[in-house]
Amino acid sequence: MAQTTPNHTQTVSGWAAQEPGGKITPFIFKRRENGVDDVTIKILYCGMCHTDLHHLRNDWGITMYPLVPGHEITGEITKVGSNVSGFKVGDRVGVGCLAASCLECEYCKDSQENYCDKVQFVYNGIFWDGSITYGGYSQMLVADKRYVVHVPENLAMDAAAPLLCAGVTVFCPMKDNNMLDSPGKKLGVVGLGGLGHVAIKFGKAFGLHVTVISTSPSKEKEARQHLGADDFLLSTNPKHMLAGKRTLDFIIDTVSANHSLGPLLELLQVKGTLVLVGAPENPVQLPSFPLIFGKRTVKGSMIGGIKETQEMLDLCGKHNITCDVEVIKPDQINEAMNRLAKNDVKYRFVIDIGGNGKSSEPQKISNANL
Template sequence: MSKSPEEEHPQKALGWAARDNSGTLSPFHFSRRENGDDDVTIKILYCGVCHSDLHTVRNDWGFTRYPVVPGHEIVGVATKVGNNVTKFKAGGRVGVGVMVGSCKTCECCQQDLENYCPRVIFTYNSHNPDGTINYGGYSDMIVVDQRYVVRFPDNLPMDAGAPLLCAGITVYSPMKYYGMTEAGKHLGVAGLGGLGHVAVKIGKAFGLKVTVISSSPSKESEAINRLGADSFLVSSDPSKMKSAIGTMDYIIDTVSAVHPLLPLLTLLKVNGKLVTVGLPNKPLELPIFPLVLGRKLVGGSDVGGMKETQEMLDFCAKHNISADIELIRIDDINTAMERLAKSDVRYRFVIDVANSLSQ
């Protein structure tokens, strides 16, 4: 007979979980494993609310395992480290992102691309090799293998820095891989949400000219005056879109809703690159003519591996980059999820876990 989540492991934990595809979250008692020789036990202070959390609790992608405790933008303090742990000490600032495990031996793992490992273990809504379920960061503590823990820089704010562990690395990784780092080049950022607003900041830190491409004219002032974009393009304005044809070297597409790719492809110069990082729940149509006639590239990118995630955090610390957030209490999470579904957040909710979740 299988044990209940509360009895599965020796350490008692408290989080908020969804039990069905209504996505409604409520308090949930469960347990975490003991700290092993390679583990770091973390007291969670803050956890960002990612759009994928919303998709998961509502089972939009069809593979949610209930009960599910979301959360993979975790920042906290190490409270215990195992005998083999060398990079972290109790009391240190640490972070945990999208994954907590991988095979460690495949080609991807050997290249520090653990996120592409065929046996990657996600921070929540996944199983460990022993069959136990992983629960995420909407909780008071977590135990993670040291390989999947990052050092959180001292000069990064822990609350506003938390979203960098997903949103930040999701845009930083493709910029590095696809060569979107050459100062003076023109980057378009499609969508000004949790990912898009961080992409603007990182793009500017690389020295790029940045244009925000959005369907919401009301975001122009924020894009330019608050986030530092060089220009703003309303995607629903045919004349403005026409005037921008062939002007961009790269576009990062952060839009998570179904949308046409053709207008974005026309904005690219010859040899331009369109990289998608959003995850619409239905396939997008890919027109081939503009690719062939402009020698353009369409690519995709996931979050980065652990080495690159640490590199990204250090880069953001150096350039004073963090997310624009709205700090909430855990008991406001269902309202926040409803607002997130309507894109009613500037630009990322972060849960003040330590000050609002108590046993």
């Protein structure tokens, strides 16, 4: 049943699943009036993330239906509240995973609101007014100004959309581990999908030596020729893995299928770090010897704060980085979900919500963003 919160008076067309694993079909619902701290966004594009699929199927047992997924949102501002500065009507903006947080805890105060204990997500969350949040598979969004970022003028809005989740997810661990300003350091990227392909682009933009580690031999050509990776290790080939021993400074592991971290840790130099950003359902295998014998570290990381998201987008503007996307129409969402479940996409589906068609050709570069 659709919610009824008093000031939720704006009627919005979107796409929702009504039950676990159900088809995503057109859905009319209500959003709140644009408050003093809000901006209203005409959604142009929304990326399809693996998280959407997990929520759709209720894999984590926390989905509230009807579910309007989508947290890789780009669009144009159509209204701003009276307390809003820094955004105006017509601005090109993005909204990622976050809808609200407590604003008071040490993490919120430190621009790490993604780690706030009370963080609420842009869909399947509970907003400050008690309403359930509905995401970007819809034509319009009302968002609090604190969770909105600017999209640089030179980035195409469809190809920029997945940066709001996939991009910032790989950007933050790279930043935290000083990879943005350490040209020549050696980065390993495990898994070549939505997250992995952006990690390669960042790595190359920041002057790193990038090695892709994958179970699929067919991805070598793509990784090297199309994405510019310097090296490729087939993780099922013991010779490859032996040759790569102690060669990397830092590894981003994007794989959500079950796997052991042991062979990956062996690729790290002494004191190297591996960051998990994929989320395997079962506990990962973490053998102690490669940790102890190399003084290595294993960490996790989840998306990023809003300040970091803006920083990431500004750097993407500077280096002209966007995602490789396949743009679909809203009536192709279910087909795309099925393909997403099989990892049959290069590298992200993006829904053309605004009906603009594909706009991946970068627009004229504006000096303001350089």
